Amino acid sequence: MISPELAKTMCSIYPDRPAAARCPMCRRFFCAECITEHEGRLICTSCLAKITMPSTAIARHWRVPIWPAAQFLGAILVTWLVFTFFAGFLRDLPDEFHDGTIWEQTQE
Numbered sequence: 001m002i003s004p005e006l007a008k009t010m011c012s013i014y015p016d017r018p019a020a021a022r023c024p025m026c027r028r029f030f031c032a033e034c035i036t037e038h039e040g041r042l043i044c045t046s047c048l049a050k051i052t053m054p055s056t057a058i059a060r061h062w063r064v065p066i067w068p069a070a071q072f073l074g075a076i077l078v079t080w081l082v083f084t085f086f087a088g089f090l091r092d093l094p095d096e097f098h099d100g101t102i103w104e105q106t107q108e
Contacts, residue, residue: 012044023047 009019011031019029023044035042038051096102 025050 009029011017011019011034012028013034014031017031017033020032021035021042022029023035024041025047026044028044030044035044036048037043038048043051094102
Protein backbone atom coordinates (compact mmCIF):
# COMPACT_ATOMS: atom_id res chain seq x y z
CA MET A 1 0.00 0.00 0.00
CA ILE A 2 1.33 3.46 -0.94
CA SER A 3 1.50 6.04 1.81
CA PRO A 4 -0.61 9.21 1.35
CA GLU A 5 2.53 11.34 1.40
CA LEU A 6 4.11 9.35 -1.44
CA ALA A 7 0.89 9.33 -3.48
CA LYS A 8 0.84 13.15 -3.62
CA THR A 9 4.52 13.67 -4.48
CA MET A 10 6.23 13.83 -7.83
CA CYS A 11 9.74 12.87 -8.96
CA SER A 12 12.48 15.39 -8.10
CA ILE A 13 14.03 15.03 -11.55
CA TYR A 14 10.92 14.54 -13.70
CA PRO A 15 8.09 16.60 -12.16
CA ASP A 16 5.48 15.06 -14.50
CA ARG A 17 6.05 11.53 -13.09
CA PRO A 18 4.69 10.29 -9.77
CA ALA A 19 7.23 9.38 -7.11
CA ALA A 20 7.82 5.70 -6.44
CA ALA A 21 10.28 5.93 -3.53
CA ARG A 22 12.21 8.28 -1.29
CA CYS A 23 16.00 8.19 -1.12
CA PRO A 24 17.07 7.52 2.49
CA MET A 25 20.21 9.66 2.14
CA CYS A 26 19.06 12.90 0.47
CA ARG A 27 15.39 12.46 1.50
CA ARG A 28 14.08 13.46 -1.95
CA PHE A 29 11.40 11.62 -3.90
CA PHE A 30 12.11 9.84 -7.21
CA CYS A 31 10.19 7.93 -9.86
CA ALA A 32 10.87 4.23 -10.55
CA GLU A 33 13.36 5.05 -13.31
CA CYS A 34 15.46 7.45 -11.21
CA ILE A 35 15.97 5.21 -8.19
CA THR A 36 17.95 1.98 -7.97
CA GLU A 37 18.48 -0.81 -5.46
CA HIS A 38 21.88 -0.94 -3.74
CA GLU A 39 22.73 -3.30 -0.87
CA GLY A 40 19.10 -4.01 -0.12
CA ARG A 41 17.79 -0.45 -0.15
CA LEU A 42 16.47 1.96 -2.74
CA ILE A 43 18.77 4.92 -3.38
CA CYS A 44 18.99 7.69 -5.99
CA THR A 45 21.77 7.73 -8.56
CA SER A 46 23.51 10.85 -7.19
CA CYS A 47 23.74 9.37 -3.69
CA LEU A 48 24.86 6.05 -5.16
CA ALA A 49 27.66 7.85 -7.00
CA LYS A 50 28.78 9.47 -3.72
CA ILE A 51 28.82 6.12 -1.95
CA THR A 52 30.69 4.24 -4.65
CA MET A 53 33.19 7.01 -5.47
CA PRO A 54 36.73 5.73 -4.89
CA SER A 55 38.85 7.48 -2.26
CA THR A 56 41.28 8.82 -4.90
CA ALA A 57 38.40 10.54 -6.68
CA ILE A 58 37.30 12.11 -3.39
CA ALA A 59 40.83 13.39 -2.76
CA ARG A 60 40.97 14.74 -6.31
CA HIS A 61 37.60 16.40 -5.81
CA TRP A 62 38.79 18.31 -2.73
CA ARG A 63 42.12 19.40 -4.20
CA VAL A 64 42.68 23.18 -4.08
CA PRO A 65 43.12 24.74 -7.54
CA ILE A 66 46.51 26.45 -7.72
CA TRP A 67 45.66 29.43 -9.93
CA PRO A 68 42.77 30.82 -7.83
CA ALA A 69 44.81 30.31 -4.66
CA ALA A 70 47.73 32.21 -6.21
CA GLN A 71 45.39 35.02 -7.27
CA PHE A 72 43.98 35.25 -3.76
CA LEU A 73 47.44 35.40 -2.19
CA GLY A 74 48.52 37.97 -4.79
CA ALA A 75 45.52 40.14 -3.94
CA ILE A 76 46.38 39.97 -0.25
CA LEU A 77 49.99 40.94 -1.03
CA VAL A 78 48.94 43.90 -3.19
CA THR A 79 46.49 45.08 -0.52
CA TRP A 80 49.18 44.83 2.15
CA LEU A 81 51.64 46.80 -0.01
CA VAL A 82 49.11 49.56 -0.72
CA PHE A 83 48.25 49.98 2.95
CA THR A 84 51.93 49.89 3.95
CA PHE A 85 52.75 52.59 1.38
CA PHE A 86 49.81 54.70 2.53
CA ALA A 87 50.80 54.33 6.20
CA GLY A 88 54.39 55.34 5.36
CA PHE A 89 53.08 58.35 3.44
CA LEU A 90 51.00 59.47 6.43
CA ARG A 91 53.91 58.84 8.79
CA ASP A 92 56.26 61.02 6.70
CA LEU A 93 53.94 64.03 6.64
CA PRO A 94 55.26 66.93 8.71
CA ASP A 95 53.86 67.48 12.19
CA GLU A 96 52.48 70.86 11.10
CA PHE A 97 50.15 69.06 8.71
CA HIS A 98 48.71 66.93 11.49
CA ASP A 99 48.38 69.92 13.81
CA GLY A 100 46.65 71.98 11.14
CA THR A 101 49.22 74.77 11.42
CA ILE A 102 50.67 74.17 7.96
CA TRP A 103 47.69 75.98 6.46
CA GLU A 104 48.20 79.07 8.58
CA GLN A 105 50.18 81.76 6.87
CA THR A 106 53.02 83.19 8.81
CA GLN A 107 53.18 86.96 8.98
CA GLU A 108 56.57 88.52 8.65
